[in-house]
Amino acid sequence: MAEAVEYLDSQMQKEELNTTFMEWKYKSITYHQPFVVNNFFSDINALIKKHFSPHIVAEIHKQMCESVLYKCEKLSLEDANNFDNDQMDQKDELGSDQEEVNNIEDHYDYRQTYLKALLNSVSGKSIKEIWRITPYMIPSSYQHIVTFxxxxxxxxxxxLVSHGIICRHYFKLVVENSNALFHLLLMPTRWLQDDAWNHVDTIFNEPFIGTSSKKLK
Structure with a gap:
């Protein structure tokens, strides 16, 4: 019984530490928010403020601001198909419990599916590009993006699947890759403002928007 209580107490301490970390993280990033949003995503920002509620816009802004913490690497389809490293249990990357507490950032970027599982779920002909997105500060942690x-x-x-919000990893790709574009309808229509269906044609006709200065291929 004592061991169970000790374990629960340890888990509660980790949860409290994680909550504190996330609060600090968002406060720190929000401080730089106007610069990131206005300098990298000004056109996208104008569009989302026009069609989404302030709450959803704020959530998108968080992802935009965190995108500057990552770097991109393009993968060939062959390399992606041969990539096996993310098949391991991600908890193994953290080691001891003490290391787990000290590296809460790793938990924040857990992969929710494997690259191979993602590739196996789609037609190879529909794939346009595959990218690895890695935090500058934690190179052992990464995500993969497949564009179609x-x-x-x-x-x-x-x-995007679990919360209906475009992630920081894709916003990083939008900045770095001119083939990665934003459109309102990449996000669920439930986030549109209440009067959206009164001018649905306008929404469907909104252009795809990019931010990269690199030449389109």
Whole structure:
């Protein structure tokens, strides 16, 4: 019984530390928010403020601001198919419990699916590009993004699937890769403002927006 109580107390301490870390993280990033949003995503920002509620816009801004913490690396389809490293249990990357507490950032970027599982779920002909997105500060942690010919994408963080918000990893790719574009309808229509269906044609006709200065291929 004593061991169970000790274990629960340890878990509660970790949860409290994680909550404190996330609060600090967002406060720190919010401080730089106007610079990141206005300098990298000004056109996208104007569009989302026009069609989404302030709450959803704020959530998107968080992802935009965190995107500057990552770097991108393009993978060939062959390299992606041969990539096995993310098949391991991600907890193994952390080691001891003490190391786990000291590296809460790793938990924040857990992969929610494997790259191979993602590739096996789609047609190879529909794939346009495959990218690895890695935090500058934690190179052992990474996500993979697969972009498709129809302009959609999937990230192994699955934030778009689980929360309906485009992730920081894709926003990083939008900045670095001119083939990665944003469109309102990449996100669920439930986030659109209440009067959206009164001008649905306008929404469908909104352009795909990019931020990269690199030449389109």
């Amino acid at each position: 010919e129809d302009g959609t994408h999937m990230c192994t963080c699955l934030l």
